Amino acid sequence: MDERSGIITLGGGFMKGNTTSWVVACVGAVVAGVGTMVGGTLGAGITGFGLAHIVLGILDMFRPTVRQ
Numbered sequence: 167m168d169e170r171s172g173i174i175t176l177g178g179g180f181m182k183g184n185t186t187s188w189v190v191a192c193v194g195a196v197v198a199g200v201g202t203m204v205g206g207t208l209g210a211g212i213t214g215f216g217l218a219h220i221v222l223g224i225l226d227m228f229r230p231t232v233r234q
């Protein structure tokens with residue numbers, strides 16, 4: 167992590183730390199939507215998996231950053 171800019175290197179590219187949280191939450195929303203369309207017991211499991219990712223992405227946005 168570059169201390170001056172607050173940018174985290176992920177896989178060779180540069181992303182701000184909050185961007186990862188947004189990606190996780192948005193992917194969770196897509197997965198939850200797919201689970202709703204599938205329906206049944208399998209769809210309920212897929213929807214729960216997507217909702218868990220939405221919650222984890224939002225919680226990660228409020229986590230304090232560690233300054234060294």
